[in-house]
Amino acid sequence: MTAQHTDPLVRFVDVQKTYDGEHLVVKKLNLDVEKGEFLTLLGPSGSGKSTCLMMLAGFETPTHGDILLQGQAINNVPPHKRDIGVVFQNYALFPHMTVAENVAFPLTVRKVNQTDAKQQAIRALEMVQLGEFADRRPGQLSGGQQQRVALARSLVFEPQLVLMDEPLGALDKKLREQMQIEIKHIHENLGVTMVFVTHDQDEALTMSDRVAVFNDGIIQQIAPPAELYEKPANSFVANFIGETNMLFGEITQTQGAECDVMLSNGTSIKSQNIAGASVGAKTGVSIRPERVQLSDTMPDAANAFEATVVETIYHGNHVRVALDVVGQTDFRAMVRSGNIHADLNPGHKLYVGFSQNDCRALDPMAT
Amino acid sequence: MDTVSENQSAQADALAQQGDDIPLKVKLKRAERMKQFKAMALIAPLFLFTLCVFAIPIGLMLWRSIDNPEVVDYMPDTAIELENWSGEGLPGATLTNVFAKDLAAVYKMKKVSSVGKRLNYDVSGMRSLISRTARKFNRHLPENATIDDFIKADSRWEDQRYWKALKRASGSLTPFYLLTAFDKQINDQDQIVDVPENQAIYVNIFWRTMWIAGVVTLATVLIAFPIAYLLANASSKVSNLLMFCVLLPFWTSLLVRTSAWVVLLQKNGVINSSLEALGLINEPITLLFARPAVYIGFLHLLLPFVILPLFSVMKSISPAYMRAAVSLGAHPAVAFVRVYLPQTLPGIGAGGILAFILAIGYYITPALIGGPQDQMLSYFIAHHANSSLNWGLASALGLVLLAATLVLFTIYNRLTGASGVKMG
Numbered sequence A: 001m002t003a004q005h006t007d008p009l010v011r012f013v014d015v016q017k018t019y020d021g022e023h024l025v026v027k028k029l030n031l032d033v034e035k036g037e038f039l040t041l042l043g044p045s046g047s048g049k050s051t052c053l054m055m056l057a058g059f060e061t062p063t064h065g066d067i068l069l070q071g072q073a074i075n076n077v078p079p080h081k082r083d084i085g086v087v088f089q090n091y092a093l094f095p096h097m098t099v100a101e102n103v104a105f106p107l108t109v110r111k112v113n114q115t116d117a118k119q120q121a122i123r124a125l126e127m128v129q130l131g132e133f134a135d136r137r138p139g140q141l142s143g144g145q146q147q148r149v150a151l152a153r154s155l156v157f158e159p160q161l162v163l164m165d166e167p168l169g170a171l172d173k174k175l176r177e178q179m180q181i182e183i184k185h186i187h188e189n190l191g192v193t194m195v196f197v198t199h200d201q202d203e204a205l206t207m208s209d210r211v212a213v214f215n216d217g218i219i220q221q222i223a224p225p226a227e228l229y230e231k232p233a234n235s236f237v238a239n240f241i242g243e244t245n246m247l248f249g250e251i252t253q254t255q256g257a258e259c260d261v262m263l264s265n266g267t268s269i270k271s272q273n274i275a276g277a278s279v280g281a282k283t284g285v286s287i288r289p290e291r292v293q294l295s296d297t298m299p300d301a302a303n304a305f306e307a308t309v310v311e312t313i314y315h316g317n318h319v320r321v322a323l324d325v326v327g328q329t330d331f332r333a334m335v336r337s338g339n340i341h342a343d344l345n346p347g348h349k350l351y352v353g354f355s356q357n358d359c360r361a362l363d364p365m366a367t
Numbered sequence B: 001m002d003t004v005s006e007n008q009s010a011q012a013d014a015l016a017q018q019g020d021d022i023p024l025k026v027k028l029k030r031a032e033r034m035k036q037f038k039a040m041a042l043i044a045p046l047f048l049f050t051l052c053v054f055a056i057p058i059g060l061m062l063w064r065s066i067d068n069p070e071v072v073d074y075m076p077d078t079a080i081e082l083e084n085w086s087g088e089g090l091p092g093a094t095l096t097n098v099f100a101k102d103l104a105a106v107y108k109m110k111k112v113s114s115v116g117k118r119l120n121y122d123v124s125g126m127r128s129l130i131s132r133t134a135r136k137f138n139r140h141l142p143e144n145a146t147i148d149d150f151i152k153a154d155s156r157w158e159d160q161r162y163w164k165a166l167k168r169a170s171g172s173l174t175p176f177y178l179l180t181a182f183d184k185q186i187n188d189q190d191q192i193v194d195v196p197e198n199q200a201i202y203v204n205i206f207w208r209t210m211w212i213a214g215v216v217t218l219a220t221v222l223i224a225f226p227i228a229y230l231l232a233n234a235s236s237k238v239s240n241l242l243m244f245c246v247l248l249p250f251w252t253s254l255l256v257r258t259s260a261w262v263v264l265l266q267k268n269g270v271i272n273s274s275l276e277a278l279g280l281i282n283e284p285i286t287l288l289f290a291r292p293a294v295y296i297g298f299l300h301l302l303l304p305f306v307i308l309p310l311f312s313v314m315k316s317i318s319p320a321y322m323r324a325a326v327s328l329g330a331h332p333a334v335a336f337v338r339v340y341l342p343q344t345l346p347g348i349g350a351g352g353i354l355a356f357i358l359a360i361g362y363y364i365t366p367a368l369i370g371g372p373q374d375q376m377l378s379y380f381i382a383h384h385a386n387s388s389l390n391w392g393l394a395s396a397l398g399l400v401l402l403a404a405t406l407v408l409f410t411i412y413n414r415l416t417g418a419s420g421v422k423m424g
Ligand SMILES: Nc1ncnc2c1ncn2[C@@H]1O[C@H](COP(=O)(O)OP(=O)(O)O)[C@@H](O)[C@H]1O
Pocket: A019, A020, A025, A043, A044, A045, A046, A047, A048, A049, A050, A051, A052
């Protein structure tokens, strides 16, 4: 019992996948999905997220490696015996069946009798607030409603695991945000394990317990959202999640977990040595724009420089400023609207400051 | 500034009130009228074209199935007297007198054969009776001809049935051809009865037509389905090649293709000799000029017409449906039957109805490779239209075929209409 409790629900062990025999779409995947967690696979389009999901659902076979479900290798289990709910990007609701018939489908193929299946389907529809649409055809529903039907259909047979491949991609922004919250609530209420695929970082950050960032068929970092944002492990993650300033240079001195970085224009920056690189190594220092302080007087910070305002863009609750500083002409700073203590008109001179803690010396980025 | 905006709002109010006098529905109608007019103008050429080359000719052709001009046109006075005649016994002097004069006149107009031919449809032998009598009366027309003069000209006039046939043919419209198409006739007691057994052929042929077309449609759909599936799901390289093969028959003439089957199916043909070589049969089986040849020929002919609509429907069915069904726990076979197959129904329906309609209309295939027992209704329509020149009967048989097609089409529409709602 206790041993099982700590066992992950799903385990990818050294999984590789190639479609053409030349190019690895998934390079070497080792990933555990814990029971009951909401895990998101986040990454740019073409990074192999769907491929991973389809291997888990059973529609693609790994070229190498094993996928374990509750400790059992499922490479040879056909998809219809895996008991995994899948929500596809375009919902794949059966157009010739009513909404209720769609939701009852997984039950009827499991030989649940008609009346029970119908009742359970209605209950599942009520869970997604679509009880009164039971007798409509999917084509008569809006995109958001179809999405919910697909969700109800993938949950009605109480699978231990639900996979969703960019399920919200076709919805407009407002509906998408609403659905994100709704899916999150369903996850909390049912305690079902969910693996969610998206290329939208906001979606990943708001919904997930953990996020696995994919690029080039490799997991770049897997961490809870806050950690991913605050402590990106490499420059890809730092750039992909949120916005960041990357300052390139060479490490001139290391001291424990800290280091000094000399930028190409000769400026020296005090930073955290995340990559653990030694003196002389090339590096990219990441600084989040909202961690940059602006003031009319020299700030009391580990890194403080004089800067010129290049451009200011007003965003309502915050202001984005592009600055000419440390050899960059597009150094970004973000200031909350109530927190502006400096003249931000273009051409104005002011001071920027950022602490050593907020500077993360990462790998020097491949590109 | 203020006065300007006040002015504007006053104007707006006035406009709104003006608009309020007219109900919204009327306004909408007015707005839509121009659109409708444009739409109608755009379809007008097509409408006229269809009317001129399709609806009108078909209407005229169908009209011939009840049209009965011969007696009325060439012997109008006789037609009137025939109407007046009670039909009991032999006719009186008024009718015989008028008829004799008309016969002589028709002979001079050289229209005896067309009148004789029409009457001969009803009672055989009447063509010779009419032409002989007309020739005699033309040479010598008796004053006030009586029944005796007719009997003198040809003793057959003694028989009342010739006079009854004449009376039946005297109206400007006749049910004769349509009744013939259903193997019925009106007897001398004015009752609708079955024609004698040895003349009853058309009902039989109608059912034979439906049977052959039905079997061929079913077989074609069954064979077309996997081909269309392959076309829709194979890699583009394979499906291009396959599509080329499917369309290849369209590049050769129908006659060539059908004749090729003669070569393949004959007693010593490729098929028989290969079957013999394989040891499957001991002696050649009869394929050619028999039902198997007709089925095979039709199947070959109709396959593309079913494959193409099926293909286009299957192409539009996303593979995600099958995946979704399987992921929800359905065995692939169950998923196919419950999720894929229902979505191909519009294609099966369209292809099937097309194949059926083509099959009941193509008379060339059975004519070339079928036997006498395999000829379909369309063959007889062609025969009566081209050879025997009995256009009335050709048109009546055509009407039967058209009606059968329309009935089928209505059923199909009902079925797909219901599933059309299902499709959402
Ligand atoms: N069925 C397939 N056959 C061949 N290549 C594929 C197939 N599916 C995906 N790929 C390729 O694999 C790569 C990763 O695709 P995918 O897993 O869909 O990425 P993502 O979902 O992250 O956008 C892409 O380069 C894509 O072209």
